[in-house]
Amino acid sequence: MEQPTTYLPQADAEVVSGPQVRRQTGGVRIGDALSLIGAVLAALALATVISGQIAPIRGFLAFFLVTYALFLAIYALLVWLDEPPSVVVDRVVAVLVQSGAFVLVLALTSVLTYTVIRGRSAVVHSNLLTRDMTTTGPLDPLTSGGVSHAIVGTLIQISIALAITIPLGITAALFLTEVPGPFARFTRTIVEAMTALPSIVAGLFILSSFILVLGFDKSGLAAGLAITVMMLPIMIRAADVVFRLVPSTLKEASLALGAGQFRTVLNVVLPTARGGLTTAIILATARGIGETSPVLLTAGYTASLNRNPLTGPMVSLPLAVFEFVKSPEPTMVARGFGTAVVLMLLVLILFVSARIVGSQDVAKRARRRQQRKAVRGFVAGLVTSFRPATSDVATPSPTATRSSDA
Numbered sequence: 001m002e003q004p005t006t007y008l009p010q011a012d013a014e015v016v017s018g019p020q021v022r023r024q025t026g027g028v029r030i031g032d033a034l035s036l037i038g039a040v041l042a043a044l045a046l047a048t049v050i051s052g053q054i055a056p057i058r059g060f061l062a063f064f065l066v067t068y069a070l071f072l073a074i075y076a077l078l079v080w081l082d083e084p085p086s087v088v089v090d091r092v093v094a095v096l097v098q099s100g101a102f103v104l105v106l107a108l109t110s111v112l113t114y115t116v117i118r119g120r121s122a123v124v125h126s127n128l129l130t131r132d133m134t135t136t137g138p139l140d141p142l143t144s145g146g147v148s149h150a151i152v153g154t155l156i157q158i159s160i161a162l163a164i165t166i167p168l169g170i171t172a173a174l175f176l177t178e179v180p181g182p183f184a185r186f187t188r189t190i191v192e193a194m195t196a197l198p199s200i201v202a203g204l205f206i207l208s209s210f211i212l213v214l215g216f217d218k219s220g221l222a223a224g225l226a227i228t229v230m231m232l233p234i235m236i237r238a239a240d241v242v243f244r245l246v247p248s249t250l251k252e253a254s255l256a257l258g259a260g261q262f263r264t265v266l267n268v269v270l271p272t273a274r275g276g277l278t279t280a281i282i283l284a285t286a287r288g289i290g291e292t293s294p295v296l297l298t299a300g301y302t303a304s305l306n307r308n309p310l311t312g313p314m315v316s317l318p319l320a321v322f323e324f325v326k327s328p329e330p331t332m333v334a335r336g337f338g339t340a341v342v343l344m345l346l347v348l349i350l351f352v353s354a355r356i357v358g359s360q361d362v363a364k365r366a367r368r369r370q371q372r373k374a375v376r377g378f379v380a381g382l383v384t385s386f387r388p389a390t391s392d393v394a395t396p397s398p399t400a401t402r403s404s405d406a
Helices: 013-017 030-054 060-080 085-123 148-178 182-194 199-213 220-244 248-256 261-272 274-289 293-298 317-325 330-358 362-386 398-405
Strands: none
Touching: 030 060, 060 085, 085 330, 148 182, 148 220, 148 261, 148 274, 148 317, 148 330, 182 220, 199 220, 199 293, 220 274, 220 293, 248 261, 261 274, 274 330, 293 317, 317 330
């Protein structure tokens, strides 16, 4: 019996030898763009008809929501005419996600723009960064006074909080990741519950325990401890997630080579999670640097510069903004918005610095060492070239001279 043969169709020689057509795998097709534009125009028209003839819609927000809902329905219908249902769901979800991102960026941009516009009259004066409010009152112009005391207070308080939060947060996250057990699960539950802790509760805790019970005065140290209570759960939770993302194969390889758990954590886990830990520190700093109520309860308010965090009230930038904007005087309100601009710039500088430090991997550090070595070699070559040449003829010693004279 003859076995059936399989026939493989051969491609036409002309097609094979002809030029290959490049397929477009990205970008926006004309049909998709026309569907979006048509859906937007149709939604605007329908919303206008509905608000004018059927059901009057009052307010821009209500009109926008009705228009957006109609846009989604019309766009889904237009895509459904040419694509299967799975593509329709994908396109609608993509529109929802991109719309949410656009609204988020728009809200952030509007907040920043509004703050800069309201505070530009105070920011243009250099005294805002170089003076304090010791000799300045509510009726004084913007050319008098500044927030240098608040800048110094913010840096001192956040430094105290970071000095406590970073080692405790990393150690606690390592405990949760590397030492699993009932106590680790209990600790993780407490940390997750503390992430939603109101800031006023943290201030009241430090006020009742550190100031009232132990008898310490309101100071920058107390404010730093209150900020630490707010930052610590964020730091632990973010670092815990980062340590979980470290591949287990790296730790298994280190243990297989004979390293202990401490050496594995020190030489494998921490260097691998360096970038993620920087992000965790940034998140914790963002939570603590803008707190007002804990600082108000624990640090007090002062108009003068105080560099000692152990004694005396110490004001921070968020607390200064709170005190300035509640004044009825326009100059004080403008000074408050200018202080908010200074706070945003300070946060931006801290975040960029932390990101630069955290992005330095092993290769970048090696290149930097090579560059420093090359610079040192170049400087040594310049010094050698400019050094005066020594004579090859030996100078006779006084003893030899006396001997020859004799």
